[in-house]
Amino acid sequence: MNGPSDHDPQMPATALLDDDTIDALIEGRPVPDEHAPLAAFASLVQAAGDRMPPAPAPALARLMHEGVPRANGARPGAVAGAAAIAAGRRPVPRRHLVAKVAGIGIAAKIGLGVTAAAAGVVGAGAGGLLPDSADRVVRDAIEVVTPFGFGDDSGSGRGRTSEGPDGTDAPGTSAPGSAGFGEDVSSDATGESDGEPGVDGQDIADEAPGATNRPTDEPGSGTPSDTVPPAGDGPPPGVPPVTTGPPADVPGRGAPGVPGTVATSTTLASSEG
C-alpha cells in the first residue's frame, strides 16, 4: 500500500477540521474529544523540539567557544571556562568525557584506572565495608604505596609506625593503640624541669608557627589565648595564617589612623578591646 498523497481521494469527507481547531492543535489549546488523538500527535511532535541542544560538530563547537577568527587571527568575544557555563551552555555530555578518556594515552588510562580503583577500595576500607581479611590486605597495600601508616586495632603492635634511627618510635609518630604509646612524657609536662606540671598552652615556643604575629603580654592587650590560637591549632609551616579581615585587594576596615590597612585578627582584637 502506498502512503497517502497530498490529494488522497479516499479522504473521508466527515473528518472536518476547521482552521480554529487546527490553530488550537498547534497552540496546544483544548480541542473537541474526537480530535484528542490529533492533540496527542501534535504534543509529541512539539516535544521533539523541546529537548536539549544536540552536540555540535567540532567546527561549530570551536566557533561557539572562540568566535569567528578575524583576518588577524584574533577571535572576538571568546567564551571560555566559567564564562561559557554562565552563558548558558549545557553541561558537557558524559559521552564527551568518555571520548576524552578514550583519547588519552594507554599509560595514562592505566594510571587513571588504578587510581580510580584505589580510591574505591580505600574508600570502602576506610568505611569499614570490607571483611577483616580484605581490610588488612588493603591496609598493607596502602602502607606500601603511601606514606600513611595504620595502627593495629588489636593493640598487638602490628601497626607500622615511623621509626627513629635507632629503631625506636620517633616522637609524635606512634599511632594510637600501638605499644609504647604514652610511655614517654616530657619533663616539662611532669613538672620535673620547672616544678609546675604541664604547660597548659601558656608558653609557646618561638619556633612554633606564627610567632611573629603574636602580641606581647602587655596589660590591656588581652591574654594570648584571646587573640592567638594555640600553637597546635595553627596552620602548618608554609601555610599562611588565616586572618579575619577581607583580602588585601579589597578595601576593608583600616586600622585607626592608617588608611587602607587591613586589620588582622590581632589588630582587630586589640583595637576593639
Place this chain on the structure above:
Amino acid sequence: MPGRDRFDGDFDAVLTAARAGEARGIERIFVALSPVVEGYLRLQGAAEPQDLTSEVFLAVVRNIGSFAGDEASFRSWVFTIAHRRLLDERRRATRRPPPAPLDEAYRHRARNDVEQSALDALATERVRALCDRLGPNQRDVLLLRLLGRFTVEEVADVLDKSPGAVKALQRRGFRAIARLIEREGVPL
C-alpha cells in the same frame, strides 16, 4: 504563540554579537534554535539529524552577515536553510528506503542518542513513522507549523508556496494523521 520567543527578548543583542563573530552570540543562537531544527530534521527522516543540524548552523554563521530582520524572520531564515539542507541530503542519497511498516518502525530505536530516554525515543519513532506516511508537502507543512510554531504565512515563505496552499496541505495532513491513528490503531 508559545514557543516562538526563544531568546528571552534579547534577540537584537544576540544577533549583533553573532554578526560580529562573537562566540557568545553564536552559542545563544545554537542553544535557542538547534533543538527545534534537529527535531524537524529527525522527524523528516534525516539520516544523521545531529550532523545535519551542525551543518545548518555552520551555514547560519557563515551567512549571518546577509541577514536583516526580526526574530520571526530569523527563525524563518534558519528553517529555510534547514529545509534546503534536508532536500540536498535527500538528493545526495542514492536511494531512500521506502517507508517502513508501522509495526516494524515501532521496534526501531533512535541510534546514537544516549541522552534521550528510551520512552522519548520510542515516542519520537512513532511520530516519525506517522509522518513518514504523509505526502512530503503535508509533512513539511505540519512539522513547520507544529515544531517551528510558524504561522501559515511564514510556512508559505519557507516552502515558497502560497498561504492558501499551506492551509489546504495542513488540513489534509491532519486528516491523514487522524485516519492513520484510527485505522491502524497507532498508539501515541
